[in-house]
Amino acid sequence: MLEYDESVIGQEFDRYSYDVTKEQIIEFSTSLGETNPLYTDESYAKDTPYGGIIAPPTFCVIFRSEAPMPDLKLNYGKRGFDGGKECRFVKPIRPGDTITGVDRIAEVYEKTGRSGNMIFIVRESEFTNQDGDTVAVIRQSLIRRD
Numbered sequence: 001m002l003e004y005d006e007s008v009i010g011q012e013f014d015r016y017s018y019d020v021t022k023e024q025i026i027e028f029s030t031s032l033g034e035t036n037p038l039y040t041d042e043s044y045a046k047d048t049p050y051g052g053i054i055a056p057p058t059f060c061v062i063f064r065s066e067a068p069m070p071d072l073k074l075n076y077g078k079r080g081f082d083g084g085k086e087c088r089f090v091k092p093i094r095p096g097d098t099i100t101g102v103d104r105i106a107e108v109y110e111k112t113g114r115s116g117n118m119i120f121i122v123r124e125s126e127f128t129n130q131d132g133d134t135v136a137v138i139r140q141s142l143i144r145r146d
Contacts, residue, residue, distance in 0.1 A: 002110045002119065004074040014067035014103040022095035025055045028062065054092035060127055060136040061087075063101045069123060069142075070105065076119050076144055083120060083141030091135045098130040106139060119144040 022042070029039040034056055037044035045053045093099060106124035110117060121142045127135050 002076075002108070004072040004108055008070045008072060008105050009107065010104055011070070012102050012104055013070045014065040015100065016063070016065055017098055017100045018063050020055065020093055020095055020097045020099060022053055024062075025053055025059060025093075025095060028059055029056055032056070032058075050092060050094075052094065054094055057087070057089040057136070059093055060089070060099075060138065063099060063125070063127060065101060065103045065125070067103065069121070072105070072108065072121065074108070074119065074121075074144070077146050080142050080144045083143040085141075086139040088137045089135070090137070091129070091133050093129070093135050097135075099127050099135065100129075102126050102128075116145065 026040050029036075034040065036056070038048060038050065038054060039045075039056050040053070042053055045051075103123060103125050106122040107120075108122070109120050111120060112118075121144065123140045123142065125138045125140070127137070129135050
């Protein structure tokens with residue numbers, strides 16, 4: 001029977017903001033070797049339906065919380081590792097946007113694999129712009145095992 005503090009599920013544990021600049025978007029895109037001029041060339045991007053440069057979808061991974069995860073009072077496993085990310089991109093991020101991230105624990109569940117039992121802790125980060133529009137949601141899994 002999996003036991004943990006269920007009161008933390010869905011509760012906000014961190015809120016943080018970032019001001020996005022055109023230079024950040026271009027630097028991020030260039031560092032990835034991105035060649036789409038929509039992300040790097042203002043004169044090209046002006047003539048697109050977006051009317052200017054937008055950030056590539058993966059740009060939202062630079063938004064990071066510095067807060068530790070809440071104590072789940074989960075007495076299981078001494079090791080943890082990254083179980084991957086699921087990203088949903090909703091609306092473009094633009095220069096001049098102020099992006100606010102809100103982090104929550106979305107769920108905790110147990111699963112049995114070939115090597116035994118594992119506990120999955122899913123952290124959800126929702127990002128909104130200054131207008132309150134959701135621009136992205138990232139669900140990241142942390143796996144704990146004995």
